Amino acid sequence: MTSESLHPVPAPARRTVVAAVGTAGLAVALTACGSDNKSSDSTSPNSGSGASASSGGTGGGDNAAAGNAGGTVLAKTTDIPEGGGKVFASQGVVVTQPTAGTYKAFSSKCTHQGCAVKGIANNVITCPCHNSQFSATDGSVKKGPATQPLAAANITVDGDSIKLA
Numbered sequence: 001m002t003s004e005s006l007h008p009v010p011a012p013a014r015r016t017v018v019a020a021v022g023t024a025g026l027a028v029a030l031t032a033c034g035s036d037n038k039s040s041d042s043t044s045p046n047s048g049s050g051a052s053a054s055s056g057g058t059g060g061g062d063n064a065a066a067g068n069a070g071g072t073v074l075a076k077t078t079d080i081p082e083g084g085g086k087v088f089a090s091q092g093v094v095v096t097q098p099t100a101g102t103y104k105a106f107s108s109k110c111t112h113q114g115c116a117v118k119g120i121a122n123n124v125i126t127c128p129c130h131n132s133q134f135s136a137t138d139g140s141v142k143k144g145p146a147t148q149p150l151a152a153a154n155i156t157v158d159g160d161s162i163k164l165a
Contacts, residue, residue: 071156071163077103078160085120085136091164093153096136098123103157105164106139106150117150125150 074088074095080103085096087108094108094117106125108117115129123136132146139150154165 071165074155074162074164076160077157077162080162083121083123083136085125087117087120088164089116093155093164094120094125094150095155095162096120096123096125098135098137103155103162104137104139105153105155106134107153109150110146111141111148111150112144112146 072091074091074093075086077097080086080095080097082097082100085094087094089108092108093105096104096106098104109115110117110127110129110132112127112130112132115127117125117127117134119126119128120136124142125134125136125139126132127134127146130145131143132141133143134140134146134150135142139152141147141149156163156165
């Protein structure tokens with residue numbers, strides 16, 4: 001027989017356990033709010049995913065020379081209506097045509113809580129979750145609750161094809 005005394009091993013304090021459970025619950029809730037809605041890809045001219053670029057250049061305001069060899073073809077220029085756009089959910093971009101022949105591209109992830117934007121009409125990109133609205137020209141916030149603009153995405157226009165750069 002040993003002479004060691006049997007002392008209980010200290011357990012974590014109740015406060016520590018409650019804080020850990022609360023943190024885990026908050027992480028789950030935030031992840032659910034920012035889920036990526038992959039079902040938003042649509043062929044409708046005023047909905048779906050998309051990216052934008054200027055004719056012969058890249059979207060998001062950075063005009064580059066046409067003819068960049070790389071990039072995934074997103075759409076034909078005729079697929080993007082003037083004053084509207086299209087969301088390309090699987091690529092995470094929205095393409096707009098704010099004025100004839102000018103194409104712009106932005107992230108399709110709303111800066112408020114990460115929902116995928118859907119509607120593009122009258123040069124306004126709308127998030128369906130809380131109705132934030134963004135400019136189809138530069139991605140800036142037109143109506144909250146979002147406070148940050150949509151991030152610019154790079155696209156190129158090569159002939160009648162719009163490519164993700």
